[in-house]
Amino acid sequence: MAGLKRGWWPLALLTLILIAPELAPHAATDVVGLPYSTQGLLGTDHLGRDVLSRLMHGGRPMVLTSLAAAALGTGAGTLIGLVAAWWRPFVLRPWDAVAAVPGILVLLLVLTAMPNRAGIVFAVALASVPLSARVVHAAAAQVIGKAHVEHAKVRGERTAWILGREVLPLIGTTVLADLGLRFVMAVYLVAAAGFLGLSTMSSDWGLLVVEALPGAALQPVALLAPVVGIAVVAVSANRVADRVGEWA
Incomplete structure (x- = not known):
């Protein structure tokens, strides 16, 4: 409880999202009432499915997919940024072209x-x-010229060892x-x-938003619930990152 009071509540919230499908009152595809009714805590959608259940089923795949993408992108960016800081910044040039694409x-x-x-x-x-590569390059460039890195070079340490043990920490x-x-x-x-219909997840929160738009006047909660959920996940992730950074 004390950990939550110190700012760890977002981690508990993200954990709850991950286990939510096991706690959902209905399956994501179950029809439980009339369309746009007030049945259930958050009502039903345009097909009569429980909005709360669909929200609970859609949170975990969205969070895990986002986490996998973020980890992969940050990992690759960290590697590229370290290499660019150690050798030459021209390593970043091809990625500038990628950055120019929305x-x-x-x-x-x-x-x-x-x-x-x-x-x-x-x-x-x-x-x-x-x-990520730009951020890591800027941070690593400030460290590579320090004395302990130069000493490691003189000792004949391998580049991978220096970057992994002397710079990255x-x-x-x-x-x-x-x-x-x-x-x-x-x-x-x-x-x-x-939202664009490109996801294979049936209860994706973006899909919930686009499906709720036509009936927003009749059932505004069905639209607000996934929008608020996306915002809460984003804020919680930043809070967790802040806490981990402070602890590190």
Whole structure:
């Protein structure tokens, strides 16, 4: 309880989202009442399905997909940023071209060839790599010239060892903060994939938003629930990243 009071409540909230499908009162596809009725805590959607159950079933795949994409993008960006800081910044030049393409367009292009969840993960990670690489490059460039790194060079340590043991630990907080930002970006892009009908997840929160739009006047909760859910996940992820950074 004390940990939650110190700011760890977002972690508990994200954990709740991950186990929510096991606690949902109905399956995501079950018809439980009339369309746009007030039956249940959040009412029903345009097909009479329970909004709360669909929300609970859609949270876990969205969070896990976003986390996988953010981790992949940050991991690749960290590697590229370290290499660019150690050798030459020109390593970043090809990624500047990727950064010039809007993330949603990258998503559309990749999903044309890979219309599945793996495609969403790859597309979101690809859109994240250039920014992560720039952040890590800027942080690592301030560390590489320090005395302990120079001593490691003189001792004949391998480059991979120096970057992994002497440089990366000193920029770990920056990498964690960047991971939090990439996760938020991933949540938005994964939700956008559902909104555009490109997601394979039947209860994707973006899909819930687009399905609720025609009946927003009749059942506004069905629209507000996934929108608020996306915002809560984004804020919670940033809070968790902040707490981990402070602890590190």
